[in-house]
Amino acid sequence: MTTIGIIGAGEVGSQIARAAISSGYDVVIANSRGPHTLAVLIDELGPSSRAATAAGAAAAGDFVVIAVPLKLVNDMPVSELAGKIVLDTNNYMPWRDGRFPLVDSGEKTVHELRQAHLPTSEVAKAFTHIEAPRITTAGLPAGTP
Numbered sequence: 001m002t003t004i005g006i007i008g009a010g011e012v013g014s015q016i017a018r019a020a021i022s023s024g025y026d027v028v029i030a031n032s033r034g035p036h037t038l039a040v041l042i043d044e045l046g047p048s049s050r051a052a053t054a055a056g057a058a059a060a061g062d063f064v065v066i067a068v069p070l071k072l073v074n075d076m077p078v079s080e081l082a083g084k085i086v087l088d089t090n091n092y093m094p095w096r097d098g099r100f101p102l103v104d105s106g107e108k109t110v111h112e113l114r115q116a117h118l119p120t121s122e123v124a125k126a127f128t129h130i131e132a133p134r135i136t137t138a139g140l141p142a143g144t145p
């Protein structure tokens, strides 16, 4: 697996892109406004990166990171993500995203709701516990005691 699709190019998505490229991956990254709005980021990331639509990043990735807040109505590309592992960085922030009654009642986590939005993908929670700036500064090599 050498290409990571990253949907979301904000604080977390851009940081995961930087970390991934420094570890030898290629990234295809998307935001909501279109690839042309990511020129500055792609210039910074260099030749191992390219911008795409969300569907394009999903299709290109061997696995895919979703660094986008969960919405009540699914805005992720279901068919392009089918059969893929999806790492979901979302944290539940009702003041930002609105309330999800199933989360408030304790019946579901936000990641289970993302899984319900993406029934043909395998969704895993990832990078939710770390502030975005630390993604590129807090890592240690595998095997570090």
Ligand SMILES: NC(=O)c1ccc[n+]([C@@H]2O[C@H](COP(=O)([O-])OP(=O)(O)OC[C@H]3O[C@@H](n4cnc5c(N)ncnc54)[C@H](OP(=O)(O)O)[C@@H]3O)[C@@H](O)[C@H]2O)c1
Pocket: 007, 008, 009, 010, 011, 012, 013, 030, 031, 032, 033, 034, 054, 067, 068, 069, 070, 075, 076, 089, 090, 091, 092, 093, 127, 128, 129, 130, 131, 132, 133
């Ligand atoms: N910031 C942190 O330190 C941190 C740490 C851990 C987890 N998290 C969680 O990770 C998620 C992302 O946080 P963030 O801080 O990176 O948010 P952010 O800076 O606001 O970035 C969100 C990104 O999502 C994109 N986006 C929104 N809807 C989209 C869609 N339908 N298709 C493609 N891209 C879409 C936005 O694109 P546009 O700008 O074009 O709209 C933007 O690039 C949140 O759920 C947050 O709770 C954040």
